Amino acid sequence: MIELRSLTKRYGRTVGIEGLDVEVGAGEVFGLLGPNGAGKTTTLRCLVGLLRPSDGAVRVLGLDPVADHRRLATSIGYLPGELRLYPELTGRQTLDLLAALQGAAVPRQAELCARLSLSGHDLDRAVGEYSRGMKQKLGIVQALQHRPALTVLDEPTEGLDPLVQETFFELLAEETAAGRTVLLSSHVLPEVQRACGRVAIVRAGRLVTVESVAGLRRARARRIRLVLGDGRGARPLGAAERWSPRWDGPRVELLVPPDEVVAAVRGLLAEQPVADLTVEEAGLDEAFLDLYRAPDGATGDAPERAAAPSDPAEEDPS
Numbered sequence: 134m135i136e137l138r139s140l141t142k143r144y145g146r147t148v149g150i151e152g153l154d155v156e157v158g159a160g161e162v163f164g165l166l167g168p169n170g171a172g173k174t175t176t177l178r179c180l181v182g183l184l185r186p187s188d189g190a191v192r193v194l195g196l197d198p199v200a201d202h203r204r205l206a207t208s209i210g211y212l213p214g215e216l217r218l219y220p221e222l223t224g225r226q227t228l229d230l231l232a233a234l235q236g237a238a239v240p241r242q243a244e245l246c247a248r249l250s251l252s253g254h255d256l257d258r259a260v261g262e263y264s265r266g267m268k269q270k271l272g273i274v275q276a277l278q279h280r281p282a283l284t285v286l287d288e289p290t291e292g293l294d295p296l297v298q299e300t301f302f303e304l305l306a307e308e309t310a311a312g313r314t315v316l317l318s319s320h321v322l323p324e325v326q327r328a329c330g331r332v333a334i335v336r337a338g339r340l341v342t343v344e345s346v347a348g349l350r351r352a353r354a355r356r357i358r359l360v361l362g363d364g365r366g367a368r369p370l371g372a373a374e375r376w377s378p379r380w381d382g383p384r385v386e387l388l389v390p391p392d393e394v395v396a397a398v399r400g401l402l403a404e405q406p407v408a409d410l411t412v413e414e415a416g417l418d419e420a421f422l423d424l425y426r427a428p429d430g431a432t433g434d435a436p437e438r439a440a441a442p443s444d445p446a447e448e449d450p451s
Contacts, residue, residue: 134159134283134314135180139189142175148338149175152189155333155343157316160309164329164346165318172338173318174214177285180316181211194282207237210276214287214318216268220261224251224271227260228278237279245274248300265292273301277308284308285316290324302328326350326417350414354388357397361385362408371404373397 135157142149150172182198367380376387
């Protein structure tokens, strides 16, 4: 569905993304992660044909998103990170205009509006009267209403209330069950962990890793939580001190490498008055931070670069 080969985009002397190699297959929800300025939005804009790469190749459904933009338009759904809509148009006019520009039928428009709680009254109001959450719901509808083979979503849950977020995740599951593909960029790591099977992590315009979410979590430190039965607070833990214990009264938390968990548990049970003990796999957020602190992913190793422009009007369209 997506094939990036040495994708590079420069803005003059500033690097947006450099040498990115990623493949995404049919039926995946694939995550793109990285801090602000890492190159995520630049990558998404290259994917949907809004930017022409400076070097390398991009293929979406086997086609070039720039040269074959018209042919791809009906097969791609896109929700930008900064959704800008005509305030004088109604919600319904906005959806119909975007569908006409794509040249696509919209078999799911009514269904999606109903599921995301956009009523007929809402759709007949001017978008300028919408709350942020309502605008975001309209953006999700326009990205999915034509049943695209590939949907590209940049920070899709911004402004959505928890109930609407649940519906959104149901929609993602339905897309993959139908063999369609979703590329999701988000700063909210728990939602990436919930939705995505694999992720690419980028830092300072370069790829750090492509790995399954489960693999990232398995490879990182386990969280051991203890409650000590004597009610006393912080104290020396002997050999366990090397795992930087964090105390809260008689409760203590340690992050232990996977291959040391069994020895750590045995030692703690033998040496401490343990009333309760749990071992938890790391979340994606912990795996993400752990990877960035590693020698091959530490932020200090990255070359300095200026932030790429965030507004398409500032970018070189060539």
